[in-house]
Amino acid sequence: MRRATVYDVAERAGVSIATVSFTYRQPNRVRESTRRKVLAAARELDYIPSANARGLAKGRTGVLGLYSFDLLLEHPLGQGNPASDVGLKSDVDSDLDGAEPNIRAYPLYVDEVQRGFELECWHQGQAVLLSSSDDGKRGESITDLAGRVDGLALFSWGESPEALKRLAKTIPVVMLSQSKGDLPVMYLSFDNESGMNRIVDHLVDVHGARRIVFIGTLDFPEVGVRLDIVKRRVHKRGLPACRPIDAVLDHRVLYQALAHVVREDKLPDALVCANDQMALSVMDVLLDLGIRVPRDVIVTGVDGILAGRFATPALTTVQLYMERLGRLAADSLAERDGQPWKEPRSAMAPARLVVRESCGCHGQAV
Amino acid sequence: MRRATVYDVAERAGVSIATVSFTYRQPNRVRESTRRKVLAAARELDYIPSANARGLAKGRTGVLGLYSFDLLLEHPLGQGNPASDVGLKSDVDSDLDGAEPNIRAYPLYVDEVQRGFELECWHQGQAVLLSSSDDGKRGESITDLAGRVDGLALFSWGESPEALKRLAKTIPVVMLSQSKGDLPVMYLSFDNESGMNRIVDHLVDVHGARRIVFIGTLDFPEVGVRLDIVKRRVHKRGLPACRPIDAVLDHRVLYQALAHVVREDKLPDALVCANDQMALSVMDVLLDLGIRVPRDVIVTGVDGILAGRFATPALTTVQLYMERLGRLAADSLAERDGQPWKEPRSAMAPARLVVRESCGCHGQAV
DNA sequence: CTTTAGAATCTAAGCGCATAGACTATAAAC
DNA sequence: GTTTATAGTCTATGCGCTTAGATTCTAAAG
Structure with missing residues (x-):
């Protein structure tokens, strides 16, 4: 029929x-x-x-696209859970055990951005098309997605820059969490500048900190950006230069790095961590080392994850408004109505200092 | 150009x-x-x-649709947060304060189902179209969505049953979290039956419980279903009939209800709660009442939310595999290839007993 | 060199809608 | 009664693709 x-x-x-x-x-x-x-x-x-016929006739689909990470199976809810990655067929009960989700990852960056994107699209009367690929067909699936939408937001770009350039000539493209570049797309990132500056200022002005050390996995671009900002601010405030510690999210590695610092009796006034997960790990390690936070040393993070609120002491951090990033993306795309940008553009979602206990304050907002 | x-x-x-x-x-x-x-x-x-032209020519879009709740603004991440609901324009900093998300809601039902739906779609090479409506145009936006996809999953249905019936004649429709009905759609729910039975059996077999009381907001359909199952099982196991307590998630109300039970000296062996949030609230109240869990009374939940793991004592519960529900939906729809079901169908996602501490065990899985 | 099966390519039609521009009905103005 | 403006409706075309069936090319067989 x-x-x-x-x-x-x-x-x-x-x-x-x-x-x-x-x-x-x-x-x-x-x-x-x-x-x-x-x-x-x-x-x-x-x-x-039929939306297809309508879209064909009008030359516009009324849909905006969001391309997620490939490796969504690494999502904390799916991680290591056989129920997640074996597909649906092996439906036996014994498959249902598995690792429980990692609370330190909530709320998840990607999910919150996606949520903001969705909300803003609906607000604008646009539908949202999500795509990703779990096999190697990334390039194809992005092209396929691009053919279905009036605008496209991407979390990352693994292919050649030429391919992206070509894509961006055809439909408006937003690059999420990349602060700048020279392709004719919209680069969207967080206001790391003001966020990190506010941390440093708070540490200096309120807590009289002078020796500030930055900890993070330095080869992540975002981390490098934050380090540079901190360095500049520290210099501007007339403090001794900020030493970075290059670390990864591994308890043993962190332990060695921090134990070294302690042994040398060079504990700084504040450990500014590149993100909340790192900050929480650092606090774990400091606990093991018998060092009290914030009394012996201040610890701060960046992100605003849920676990930071419930940590002891509660984590002072820079809250990144992920949902805002997603909304910005959707809003920017909707505005173009299918017209690609001609020049590189960029915009920022807000970042805001949230003062809790790990800096020595008692949870007032600033 | x-x-x-x-x-x-x-x-x-x-x-x-x-x-x-x-x-x-x-x-x-x-x-x-x-x-x-x-x-x-x-x-x-x-x-x-152009996917539009292709879809028009082939008579198939290659997209599956998921229609979310209307009131996504009630999402715990957006709740009360002005940044969330005023739209993008009022972008001043002062908008950025607001309630922080409620940890007791994670991981959120809807989000997990959605995630499963997405993963399975991608696995099957289908794109995912999400839609919702924040104003009153629900009916229109569902129809619009229906015109764009080869199959449609719905969380709930607010319109007339006739409208749904008509929709279901045109494309395959999956109703999420509704166990049965007589429209030619696929009804998907959790295996409440085996989940609740396992709870009762565990309480009886391992902990020798005899007096079991069920607590929940009885006018939620899902809650009613669970109560009935518990009643039947309790009867089958030869225990005294299971009394239900009709309660809501309000501390004061719960306090009065439970205080009453305590005053009458009728504390049962186990309080089987309709869901984890209720169980956590019950444990809060019991603490206030000076009643120890699990020593004085056993408490169990249903859902498997994160907060249950970190509660003290950790909550024994029935874990519902939300992601599985989503995957099932996507898989069922993909299989139909655009052909509506002719008869009502139904299927269930698994539910599994997770034994932790609130029943008196020490965290072994069963 | 011719025949012929099969591979490669092309022609033509149609998918379901939006809309410019043509046409008709209606009513107000003369 | 005629003219004219306007609201209401229709005819005709094109959006960009897929694919059945027609046509042409290729190469192995005779």
């Missing part, structure tokens, strides 16, 4: 297909009585307009 | 448009050398196939 089309509805209502179309798209051009006839016919035939 | 089409590519490559199409869709029908010519031309012209 074929789906009903405008032709069926038109015939049944005794009008032309144009009138059917107008009934939906420009109702005020159709006489009230006619409109009712058409809608009745449509209801009787279970008519649902 | 118009987007390139098959015609442009065909002309540039010196072939017909059919050959261009074959190059992408049936590459083995095209000679290697020709294929290369075509792909080169396509690259030079930044050609991206």
Whole structure:
């Protein structure tokens, strides 16, 4: 049984297909009585307009696309959970054990950005098309997605810059969490500058800190950016230069690094961590080392994850407004109405200092 | 500048448009050398196939749809946060304060189901179209969504049953978290039966419980279902009939209800709660009442939220595999390839007993 | 060199809608 | 009664692709 089309509805209502179309798209051009006839016919035939045909005719789809990371299986909810990655078929009960999600990852960066993107799209009356690929067909699936939408937001870009350049000539593209570049796309990132500056200022102004050490996995671009900002601010405030510690999220490695610092009796006033997960790990290690936070040393993070609120002491951090980033992306794309940018553009989502206990304050907002 | 089409590519490559199409869709029908010519031309012209035109020609979109709740603004991440609901324009800093997310809601039901849906779609090479509505245009936006996809999953249905019936005649529809009904759709729910039975059996067999009381907001359909199962099992095991307590997630109300029970000296062996949030609240109240869990009374939940793991004592519960529910939905829809179901169907996602401390065990899985 | 099966390519039609521009009905103005 | 402006409706076309069926090319067999 074929789906009903405008032709069926038109015939049944005794009008032309144009009138059917107008009934939906420009109702005020159709006489009230006619409109009712058409809608009745449509209801009787279970008519649902084909978005494909509409999109083809209008040259616009009314959909914005978001391309997620490939490795979504590394999501903390799916991690190591056989139920997650074996597909649906091996449905036996014994598959259902597995690692429980890692609370230190909530709320997840990607998910929050995605949520903001969705909300803003709906607010604008656009639908959201999500895509990703779990096998190697990344390039193909991005192209496929691009063919379906009026604008595209990407979390990362693994292919050649030429391919992205070509894509960006055809539809508007937003690069999420990349602060700048020279392709004609919209680069969206967080306001790391003001966030990190506010941390340093707070440490100096309120807590009189002088020796500030930065800890992070330095080969992550975002981390490098934050380090540079801290360095500059520390210098501007007339403090001794900020030494970075290059570390990874591994208890043993962190332990050695920090034990070294302690042994040398060079404990700084504050350990500014590149993100909250690092900060929480650092606090774990300091606990093991018998060093009290914030009394012996201040610890701060960046991100604003849930676990930071419930840590002891509660983590002072820079809250990044992930949802805002997503909304910005959707809003920017919707505004273009399918027109690619001609020049590189960039914008930032806000970052805000949240003062809790790990700096020595008692949880007031600043 | 118009987007390139098959015609442009065909002309540039010196072939017909059919050959261009074959190059992408049936590459083995095209000679290697020709294929290369075509792909080169396509690259030079930044050609991206129009999914609209393809969908129109093939009568299939390759997209599955998920319609979320209307009130996504009630999401715990957005709750009360002005940054969330005022739209993007009022971008001043002072907007950024607001309630912090409620940890007791994680991981959120909807999000996990959605995630499963996405993963399974990608696994099947389908894109995912999400939609929702923040104003009153629910009906329209569902129809719009339906016109864009080969299959549709719905969290709930607020409109008339007739409208849903009509929808279900046109494309395959999955109703999430509704166990049965008589429309020709796929009803998907959790295996409450085996989950609740296992709880009761565990309480009886391992902890020798006899007096079991069920607590929940009884006018939620899901809660009613669970209560009935517990009642039946309790009866089957030869225990005294299971009394339900109708309660809401409000500390004061819960306090009064439980204080009453305590005053009457009728504390049961176990309080089986309809879900984890209720269980956590019950444990809060019991603490206030000076009643120890699990020594004085056993408490159990249903859901498997994160907060249950970190509660003291850790919550014994029935873990519902939300992601599985989402995967099931996507898988069922993909299988239909656009063909609506003719008869009502139903399926269940697994539910599994997770034994932790609140029943008196020490965290072993069962 | 001719025949012929099969591979490669092409021609032509149609998918369901939107909309410009043509046409008709209606009503107000003359 | 005629003219004219306007609202209402229709005809006709094109959006970019897929694919059945027609046509042409290729190469092995005779």
